[in-house]
Amino acid sequence: MKTTTDTPVLETKDITKTFPGTLANSKVSIRLEQGEVLALLGENGAGKTTLMNIIYGLYDQDSGEIFLNGEPYNIRNPHDAIAAGIGMVHQHFMLVPVFTVLENIMLGAEVMKGPFLNKTQARQEILELSNRYGLEVDPDAVVEDLPVGIQQRVEILKALFRDVKILILDEPTAVLTPQEIQELFQIMRHLTESGVSIVFITHKLKEVLEIADRIVIMRRGEVVGEANPRQVSEHDLANLMVGREVSLVVDKSEAAPKGVQFEVKDLVVKDPMKGLAVNHVSFAVRAGEVLGIAGVQGNGQTELAEAMTGLRKHEGGTVWISGMETPQANPRALVEHGMAHIPEDRHKHGLILQYPLTDNFVLCTYYKEPYSKHGVRNKKAILTTAEELIKRFDVRTPSAFISAGDLSGGNQQKVIVARELSRDVSVVIANQPTRGLDVGSIEYIHKTLIRLRDEGAAVLVISSELDEIMSLSDRIAVMYRGEIVDVVDAKQTTREELGLLMAGSKS
Amino acid sequence: MEQKTPSKNNWLMTIWRTIRVPLLAILSALLVGAVILLVSGADPLKAYAALFKGAFGNANYLKRTLEKTTPLIFAGLSVTFAFKAGLFNIGAQGQLLMGAITAGFLGFAIKGLPPVLHIVLALLGGCAAGAFYGLIPGLLRSYSGAHEVITTIMLNYIAINLTDYLADGPWKDRSGTNVIARLPLIEDSARIPFFGPVPVGFIIAILIAFIIWYMLERTNFGFEINSVGLNSHASRYAGMKTKLLMTSALVVAGLLAGFGGSVETLGVVGRFQPGFNAGLGFDGITVALLGRSNPFGVILSSLLLGAMKGGANVMQFDAKVPHEIIDVIQSMMLFFVTADLVIRKLFRIIKDTGGEVTLTAGWGQK
Amino acid sequence: MTVGVMNNGKIRRRPAWASPLIFGVIVIAVAVFSFMKNPSVTEAVMSAMIRFAVPLMLGALCGIYCERAGIVNIGIEGQMLLSAFTAYMTNVWTGNLILALLAGALTGALLGYFLAVISIKLKLNQIIGGTVINILAIGITGFFYQVGMTTKGKFGPIRLGPLAKIPLVGPVLFNNPPITYIAFLMVIISHIIFFHTRWGLRTRAVGEHPRAADTLGIDVFKTRYLNTIIGGALAGLAGAFLTLEGVGTFERNMTNGRGFIALAVMIFGKWNPIGSALAALLFGLANALQTQLQFMGINIPHQFIGMIPYALTIVVVSGFIGRSRPPAAEGTPYEKE
Known part of the structure; x- marks a missing residue:
């Protein structure tokens, strides 16, 4: 919903910011119009978050100016930003885990009754807001007990509670299922209709094309282009983002799998907070193939990987390498058995x-x-x-x-x-092997993994990047709430099918 | 850009870079001490001169200094070893007491052993008691997550109470008219002798420092301890038994402190007496940090602090300065050596890469 | 309050003061029972309990203010000692108890400020910072203390009118010197501050997740500075209690580990003012009983009773009776980037 006015609600002019050794932002100028969704697209390290942190007052720019509704505005700290009606949902949530939803939302914008907190009134206001925008949440729940999707709602509510005019969303979809992403887009549209302007930071091309009114592309700290989502293709955007011709697919030959080399049987991992983090998972990887494990972050992939690689005890099940059962919670024994582990963090x-x-x-x-x-x-x-x-x-x-x-x-x-x-490895477990890397490194690591596959290793890739999974894997297993909901052939599946599986619906 | 092996010049530079901050910290602390002395109407130069004389003035003074230095080396090594594993051993005091009282008990209770054997036995007993007293916080940290700072502080006071009780109860010196809480004198066969003016305990301490250095720098065990201290997650990933390693680090730390207490009892005091070495645990922290958590650094900083403690009496007598000024200077040394930021600002040192210490912060579980 | 909420039946959150409260109820029951049998002894024991508990209570409050804001303070012992000394010296010089009290609190606050600078500005290890304070206090008090100084007296009890006439409760609770009243008052005020005011909410946020607080426009540094200073002043009051109300004179190293017991009390009370106050009373009672037991001919060596607080703390931090969780950001300096 774009209503064009002459002065943009937010404008940056020639923002420059250096960190020791890196130029994070170089003369960055962007405009945000009233009621639009502006997508800020770029690779990891392109300077998107830095720019937003400057706008939100977390960093000081070295030079350059910020204008709000045409007036220059000096934002020294988040306090100034909030006062100006700017809200930000950070990539890593800024919630106090042991506080209730209510306490988190009112923190910094407390509703008072004399010298005391007025929780009753705050609760009412929150419930009203959550009804108005369809953000259902229990104000008295403790945040650390809530799933990430709900935590994100709390973050958005936090911004709305402060009456934001400009909302910055930093990589908000990383933790969501495709269906939850749709819900988030609904909320975003709802917000823009009621006059909020949104900056949407992402590196995901498809989402940009779907939700954005306008796209600004950043690379290495600079704005390298602006695009209209109705006139560009994914391919164009990718090239702009990376700065050279990129192929979105990994160059690989047909797999020639042999016998089963790595097997997980009936694995169970308990989590004190979540119950069964890994719920009776079984699968096998053959020598010479790549099995990808897809799924939205936080569906048990981390626990599964840690259990398979010996970093965590599991409550049931067994892990087999080349037909031999491995002892549990013993990373060294697994190394001796020929396992290589590229860890998530x-x-x-x-x-x-x-x-x-x-x-x-x-x-x-x-x-x-x-x-x-x-x-x-x-x-x-x-x-x-x-x-x-x-x-x-x-x-x-x-x-x-x-x-x-x-x-x-x-x-x-x-x-x-x-x-x-x-x-000398027979099994490779690569968990989020390219997270946070630039395209060059990503290509190198992908090539290396494929080379190992071709040399006869059983390769298991766990990633929440659907594109990575689809381009590397020969078969794809989808994880949802601690279970493998299905294993599909990578050549025959579609993004839509995987999306549905990632949301737990079995076709 | 290749620089495979550091040249000799480089090597000297590294040493200089490592020691300049501690040196400047000592200097600054002495300056603060001087100001306090001035304020209280004393002559700092006279006081420091008397202190120096009291520490090194004659063979007897030197002997005292070395006697004071010996337990400091052990306490410093104890804190250092735990540091390397990322643990903060505030419990050297308690471990030392447990070692001291055990050695003291074995020293008087066993009769008729040949000297060397008796000494070795009493030392072993003291080490074992200290090690056991390090095992408790080690196990608690590894297996229940209780932070060692808290548990070792608490264990210190438990040790104080326990040794007090033993010295005033079952193991009390009932000879003659004695009324104070202490153990009987140890047998002559348990006494650690002197080597000229040099206490043999001091020589043992130097030897142990070398062993600890070798262990940390050259062995797989040392590599594992260092790894756990820097990043316990990555260490577990690398197949190290992190819980066992953390526990053993505190056991070794306890052993070293217990060793120190035993040497003190068998070589200097001649019996266990409550309160004779109060504060040694905190001294260990000072010594370890001043020594940049390097065993050889610990020897040097122990010598410094030992000299201050050894010379304090003469200073008190000659210059009429209360010996507590030593504590003030010591706390300032600790402050300045950790506040290297302040030191660097004061003396305009830009960059320093010497011996960093990584510590776990707070006592959050895990 | 965050704690004490039942959540989806999944995680039970026990109130922080639950275990001390259980002990408290037992203590009261025993006290009432023994009062009926032997009023004067019970009264003496209870009064002694309060006397032992007050410095622990104040010391623990100091710890709570600091740690709730994310600053670890193991220098409470030193803060108490140096404050006890300055309060005493002020009393010697001026003979004015109120001035002496203020001097004590001010000394504590200054040391609190020192710890804050060490931890916030210099970003040093806070445990070393506390150790510096402890050694410094021993040194300075020892250096400047001279034997044989006299004061014009110490704080006497103030009877709170008719309240003081209630049997048992009256003499024990309502006939005390001023710092004792202040301590109890501070417990209640602190509880309200932490859980029912803006300052408390923000302080807890800063101690748990400083970056989150920062993004909401809360000044993390200021919050930490102020809380550490307030905490220091409370430790100063604890010190002043020793020389102006408890002992009445100064001795070298007179705190004798009370600052560390205060730390134990704080943990036992799960970083909660009321929980800690109850824990302080419990430890005070153990101490008071020890003297009494000796009179009664029951000879438990006093050292064993002396160990109780320390042993209990180890049990608590080890999670053997309900885990107590410290503020998450404790001990880590906040970097603004």
Whole structure:
């Protein structure tokens, strides 16, 4: 619903922001019109979130100006932004987990009765708002007990409670099912009809085309183009976003699968908060094929991956590699059995950031010869291996003694990939292997995974990016609420079918 | 851009970069001490001169200094070792007490053993008691998530009460007219001797420091301890038994502190007496941080603090300055060495890469 | 209140003060029973309980203010000691008890400010910050203290009119010196502040999720500074209690671990003012009984009774009786990016 007026509600002029070592925003100018959905499209690290954080007062820009309804407006902190009617739903929710919905919503905009909080009145106001916009939520529920979809509603309610005129949504769809995404779009339309203007940050092309009134594309901190969703194709957008011709499909030959090499039988993982996080899951991966596990974040994929790779105890079921049952919760035994694991969170699990690359390259094998003998480390042997891997996997680093934390995200992931895939492996478990990486690194990692498949490994890819799953996999298993709802042939399935499965409906 | 092996010059630079902040911290703390002395009407130069004389003035003074240094090295190593595993051992005090009283008990209760054997036995007993007292918070941290800062503080006070009770009850020195709470004197066979003016305990401490350094730097166990301290999740991913490692780190820390208490009892005091080493646990923290969590650094910083403690009496006598000024200076050293930001600002040092310490913050479970 | 809500029947949230309350009820029952048998002894024990409990209560409140805002404070001991000293010295110099009280509170507040600067501005490890305060307090008080100073006296009890005439309750609760009343008042006020006012809601948010608070326009740093200073003032009151109301004079290292018991009390009370007050009373009772038991010829070595608070705290933090969960952001400096 676009009502054109002469002055935009929000405008930035030549915003520049540098962080040590990176130019996050370079002379960025955008306009937001009254009542429109403006999509800000770009790869990870393109500077979208930085720009929004500047508008929201979380960062100070180095130079450039912000105008509200044509007037220059100096936003020094979120307080100023809120006062100006700007609300933001952050990618990582800004909710206090132990607070109730009510407390979270009123925090910072408390309804008072004399010196005391007036929870009764606040509750009423919240219920009114949630009725008006169809955002059903129990004000007295404790936030940490709520599913992410509902938490997002709380975030939107938080903004509405503050009477926003401009709403910034930062990657709001990452945690939602395709159906929930539709609901969110409904809410967004509802909001724009009542006069709210929305900035929608995303890197997903299809969503942009569906919901946006206008698209601004950012790359490497700069605005590289503007598009009308009715006049561009996904392909055009992708090229603009990346800055060169990209193929949206991974170049791979037909799989030639052999016997079953990795098998999970009846796996059960309990979660103290959620009950059964993994609910009697069974599947098998054959040597020479890629099995993708699709699903919306938070449907048990993390728990499944952790249980399979020994990071977490499971309450039932077994994991088999090459016909041998593996002991539970024992990552080392799995490594010895030939498993490689590219973990979901490379900073938490994959690397010890303070260690030099040398130690990180032998993180899982430091106890073996030649890296150590009788419990005493052999630093020379470790260095030799590190230097060889740096060359072979094209890790861009000045030396093997650099701390892992000093490398870029893409190079860090390469270190992990090099470490895991340079071993003699029969099973590869890659969990969100390309999250947060630039297109170049993504292509490299995809190629490496396919190469391993062709060399005869059983490859399991877990990803919440449907495009990644569809382009890498030979077969696709869909996870919903801790269960595998179906396993389909990647060549025959459609995005729509997968979407339905991800929402739990079995065809 | 290749720089495979650091050249010799580089190596010296690294040492300099590592020690300059602690050195400046010591200097700043001494300055603060001087200001306080001035305010209270004393002459700082005279006081510090007396302190120096009291620490190194003659063989006897030197002997005292080394005696004071010995338990500090152990306490500092104890805190350091736990630091490496990302744990904050505030419990060195309690572990030391448990070690001290056990060694003291074995020292007087066993009779007729040959000297070396008796010493070894009493030391082993003290180490075991300390290790056990480190095992408790270790297990609690690993298996119930109770934060070691809290549990070790609490265990300190339990140890104080327990040793008090033993020294005033079942193990009390009932000889002659004694009324105070203490254990009987240890047998001569349990006494750790001197090597000239140098207490043998001091030599043992240096040796242990070297062993700890080797363990942390060169062995797989040390690698695992360091890994757990820096990132316990990644360590588990790498197949290390993180819970066991955290527990063993506190066991080793407890053992070291217990060792220190035993050496103190068998080599210096000659009996267990409640309160004789109050505050050593906190001294261990100072020494560890001042020593940049490096075993050799711990030796140096222990010598410094030991000299201050050893010289305090002479300072009190010669310059009429209460010895508590040492505590003030010590707290300032601790402040400045951790507040390296302040130091860097004061002395305009831009970048520093020397010995970083990673600590877990707060006592949130997990 | 967030705690105490039943949720979908899935997670039971027990109120923070539940376990101390159970103990409290038992204590009252025992007290009433023994009062009927032996009024004067019971009264003495109860009064001693209050005397032991007050500094713990104030110390624990200090911990609660700091930690609810996300600052770990293990320097309560040092704050108490130095405040006890300045309160005492002010009393020696001026003979004015009110001034002495203010001096104590001010000293605590200043040390609170020091801890706040260490933790917020310098972003140092807060446990080391607390340790610095503890060693510093021992050093300064020891350095400046001289034996043989005299004061003109200490705070005497103030009878609260007819309330003081109620049997047992009157003499125990309503015939106390001023800092005792202040302590009880502060417990109630703090409870209201934390759970029924804007300041409390924001403080708790800052201690749990500072970034969330920041995005809502709440000044994280200011909130942390103020709470740490308020907490320090309360620890200062605890110190002043020792020299102006309890002992009446200063001794070297006279806090003798009370600051750490206060920490234990805070955890036992699950970071909740009323829960902590009850826990303080419980620990106070254990201490009071110890003296009494000796009179009665029951000889439990006092060291064992002395261990109780510490042992109980270990049991509580280990989750053996109901897990107590500290504020999530505790101990971590907030980076504005």
